Amino acid sequence: MTVKSTARARKKAAPAVPDNLPAGSGAQPELIQLLTPEGERVEHPDYPLTTTPEELRDLYRDLVLVRRFDAEATSLQRQGELGLWASLLGQEAAQVGSGRAMRTGDYAFPTYREHGVAWCRDVDPLNLLGMFRGVNHGGWDPNEKNFHLYTIVIGAQALHATGYAMGITKDGTDDAVIAYFGDGASSQGDVSEAFTFASVYNAPVVFFCQNNQWAISEPTTNQTKIPLYRRASGFGFPGVRVDGNDVLACLAVTRWALDHARSGNGPVLVEAFTYRMGAHTTSDDPTRYRLAEETEAWRAKDPISRLKAHLDREGLADEAFFASVEAKSEELGLRVREGVRSMPDPDPTLIFDHVYAEPHTLVDEERAEYVAYAASFEGGENL
């Protein structure tokens, strides 16, 4: 379905989000929510969402499978099969909601934690694990699923997303881009520069900030004195805070934001207010810097249990459905475990592949020297 510049999108150019909260007043900004933590469906006048029971079940299945994939990856790291893993635990709704809001022609620029978005873009989960196992630095074709490579330097991808969106404008298509980043990245110069470029060139990009409250050990208060979504107003485009643990709200708000952007109205900042339930990565120890009580309070807002509660309360899914999701989850777990364990190490000459697109004499020489050196060992010719 093509959504051109609709009246609805134009009407929303200035969302009804209070934008004048005095800093330090203690007043809480509005949080767009369509599904309460108890699983009760609520309406928001600016972000209407109609869903069929099947769509709700599909979202539930996405959330469960993404969490399962993440748990398997964490286990695989503990077993020594991966060098590192950055868990998305707790952020499934923000990623699935925003990921499912994208159209086929839209493009995502992720950080290294967007496993749920990758899932929605139909990227093979095993592709994501290569870099964490150390067999490549990513290596998938970004243009195959319009899902760019994971970017590790914080915030750098916001500029790539913006440039890509500037290209969309030049091409005259109605695609749009999502730049993913976190609360920590909001302090990076590249994110501010991306806001500036996107704003002055009216680029069709949605800045999707998952505020998971923690940048490794630093709380969001180390990054900002105002709610992050309000940063947008200083750059001249709308900002919205959405309940990041509410997959329906994330879907509705991101869909609106993408349509706003693709309709020629310029960028939007979406702050998905969520929580990193796990460690920053498998190398991190959150017990050193945050209280278990805080994590427990957020557990009550879990994105999966609230949708489960909704499906149960409305009678939208039966036991057979939940059993089928469980079976799919087991199937995925098995596939991920087997896939990672059988992932071969690359030939060391991979080092020299793809340094340049065109021949480079130094790389060619060093490759030849290395190959000759390796072959000089007994059995080296089999390298």
Place this chain on the structure above:
Amino acid sequence: MAGQLSIAKALNEALRKSLENDPKTLLMGEDIGKLGGVFRITDGLQKDFGESRVIDTPLAESGIVGTAIGLALRGYRPVVEIQFDGFVYPAFDQIVSQLAKMHARALGHVKLPVTVRIPYAGGIGAVEHHSESHEAYFAHTAGLRVVSPSNAHDAHWMLRQAIASDDPVIFLEPKRRYWDKGEVGDAADLPLHDARIARGGTDATLIAYGPMVKVCLDAAAAAEEDGRSLEVVDLRSLSPVDFAALEASVKRTGRAIVVHEAPVFLGMGAELAARLTERCFYHLEAPVLRVGGFHAPYPPSRVEEAFLPDLDRVLDAVDRSFAY
């Protein structure tokens, strides 16, 4: 292209031709539109190709290079102007961690045909940050190609070749030579990464690039009066380096002196000296010597002549080479 063109005009014509020949080519930079760039290299191009292809950007170098990467991913071929050498550092991450590595990160699935033009080096009496020679940082980074022309012909054709390359190219323009004129031929006579013998000689090889080629040619002319025949090799490309051409020259002359404005310590000369020593060990009559800037911040303009290699410092090094 009949007649004599300044390097600045030769670059301008190269950009014009590139814009004409490929609708995906874009220019991005600060003040490159109506003003034509602070050195007027893009003069008249926005008027002829429009604001969507000759783009005046916000004053944010990381933003310029970062969005150029995004445009390249979308299929465009951006040519970025960094206003002055010393202003490139805010874009350093985008250049060395993103632009240089993305092709390898993607196992070859994406190409990054981005040219980063930087007016570099000193000798124009400028304030701080406007006279730096930072080529070693970029040449040290795998994934980048680094070139620097010394004359109008090379300026024109090397820029067109750089823009046509599917790899990122750091294109270093010798700003103090912008107004030097020369003949620009009708075709590129060398591949982008080949060195050129700028002056033939038999007694020693001077190796230079960009702004120092003229200094070396002047030194060779002066040395001839003293009965010394100096060969001058214009390196043109700093990554990759045409070591075959250097080796051939140094094996003939037995002596090599590398000249650049950048500080000597860990500069291009260090790498060239090490490699030439390996390749030409039994042919060398003296160690490979280096002439360059000092391990100090680029000085205030009133004393920059003391920092910059000139004819006398080059000839002094030649004397030292012959004294071995």
